[in-house]
Amino acid sequence: MRTLILLLLAAFSAASAAETRTLGRVFQKLKAGDEVAICYFGGSITAAPGYRVKTFDWFKKTFPNARLREINAAIGGTGSDLGAFRCSHDVIAHKPDLVFVEFSINDGSPVDDFHKATMEGIVRQLWLSETKPEIVFLYTTSRDLNCRRGSHPAVARHYGIPDIDLQPPLLEALKRPDLPKPTEEQLKNPKLNWNAKGQVFMNDSVHPNDLGHTIYADTIIAYLKTQMDAAPSPLPTLPAPLVSDEFASAHLVAPTAAKLTGDWEILPAVPGKRYRDGTINARKPGDSLVFEFEGTALGIFQNVQKDGGKYEWTVDDGKDDPADKTYGGPKGRKHGIVDTAPGPYFPREHYAMLTCGLAPGKHTLKITILPEHDKTSTGHRLLIGYFMVAGH
Template identity: 35%
Template sequence: MALLAVTCSTVALGGQGPGESFPLVEAVECRPRGGLPNALAKLATGGEVRVAYIGGSITAANGWRPMTTRWLAQTYPDAKVVEINAAIGGTGSDLGVFRFRRDVLEHKPALVFIEFAVNDGGFAPDLILRTMEGMVRQARSQDSTIDICFVYTLTDGMVPTLAAGKFPRSASAMEKVADYYGIPSIHMGMEVVRLHKEGKLVLRAAPRTAEEKAALGDKIVFSADGVHPHAETGHKLYLEAIVRSFQKMRGVGTAGARPPLPPLTQGNYENARLVPVSRATMSAGWRRLDPQKDALAGRFSKYLPDLHVAAQAGESLSLRFRGTYVGFMDLLGPDCGQVVVSIDDGPPVMVARFDAYSTYHRIGSFAAGRDLPAGVHTVKVTLDGTPLDKAAILSRLNNRMDDPKRFEGLSWYVSQVMLIGDLE
């Protein structure tokens, strides 16, 4: 049987066209647009104000997110600011739009920050338009008074584009959605770029010796890896951008409900949702992991509450659905392997659930089928028994197998079905 192979950890089977061009938007720190009038009014009035944050590892970190929450609480002392942390490291808007209802909207926030520009960096603009608009339309359909703010971060690889006065492609695509819906946006990294151009900031440094530290002088060290800011420097600069931008947005916009708008992008992911994988048909070898008894299930219970595992080659799950998209929210890790995915009469596709980062377990996802013809489809996922050279895979990022026993097995841990449509 000939198999197509997909090896990345958060993947979509079907063309994303990562090389397609898109007009880049002028780089500015803040575009207030319609502002945040409802959230700011609630903060000024007092009472409970729920603020949600969804994004990747930069938002998940102990950095700009909790700093912003503390700043809001200090700035508006009559309000009880409640933080909703819905960030998951290493994930983009392609998963975020499916979990947005459950992880954000169910908590009834007044304000939502959405941060995916870095992790969406390799996505096609068309996909970004559909996922970002999907989240906006989900929020507006539930409660049109919810205020949303797009926030953008950076990597050192994005700095040349920003220094030339343009947003990178991912943020430029997001700006199109923000323009259409009047959503304010903040690029938290513009001051980082300015300081770097002036020679006052180093984007990436990990000095170990006294000599290396002395060589940096009084320069600000933004991060150790060019992506994840240090809390005391990079995240502090991100917070300062939030503060300046909120000052610009005071008095902007009119509080109240917003009228519904027709979609900007046909096929946007407004109807994306998660369904527990327990609703699929499973072969006999599957086990549901009890988060009260299993350490792995307990660790991931917030986002993967219905975690199942199969460990033997040939074990499978299948489901029938009426819709256009199906995928899975799962784990990658040391004891994971690969699965074979088939939809209807299409060719089988091999999807790796072990990669060069898999020295630990982390949340991932993959699309088994997207942009499917409207109608009823059947998807089947089968554990593959082909041995993996895990040491070679890890070596791509200079990682090593510390304990070979941890890397035994070819398991698949899965919790949620990502669906646009309905199960049959």
């Protein structure tokens, strides 16, 4: 038991004892019975009714007099790049007191500067907001239990943000004698790989089953218990950026800002759906648009759909800047082709991060629907919910 407790405490490997922020401000409000908004910001692991539900239930049971409000800001299959652009809409607008950020798996367990920049863009937006919430980074893992930790912990150390690595507790749990054995059906399931040591905790390669989510939740709760009587940290202030403040100004722009040519539909917003400013939908090859923007980074918040087509895009002269392989991401790109067919997956809201690191100022995006489409698609449509713009 002592070994497990020490392991759990080691899992929250934040910057250093002297620099790491506490959750004292949050627990003061919980103990006083105030309204406390807790946000879960991440991908499909967070969207699932797993660790998120289990930890929020712990808050409710531990502080029955507090007025708790959950903010579920998770979208499956998305990383911190899209997260930076939707932070204002999906998180800050709901005035959180505490934000759990879970993008490590969908960011690819990164070690590059691009994902440092997107993660610190989220941090800087949150700490420039009215509520200046406390933040906790969460690092989930895969069934191989060998995910690297690089970009996200670097941001955590720079800003003094507590972070919880959920991989070590699964490695420790492998020693348990009561772990379930795979059933005949599970052994035949092609989505499962029982040669991977962590498959017992997963429904596939990365999504935890109930056992995995329970261990994740227990690890997070163990950390929360260490914070219940912690002295509050002062209101956060922003140091100089670790890499860049490019994504500190990330925002979403309504698709109707584009100039359309061809057979486009302009569709109204659907109440309760994600695209709150309506959508535009290309229907035929040759449909095109021009979008003028001011900034240094650009993406498209779009749908992957059964009749999704391919489009070619250019920014300005369409000539890429020299590649910067150490930075990662789409730095300096000015042209490309994006496929919105479902491929091996399913129709869903998705996105394409087109470029970053452009020269500050005004730029022009051009998009043209191509005549060919993927074999998994039945058409040429391109449904755009937002343009994603960052920088100045």
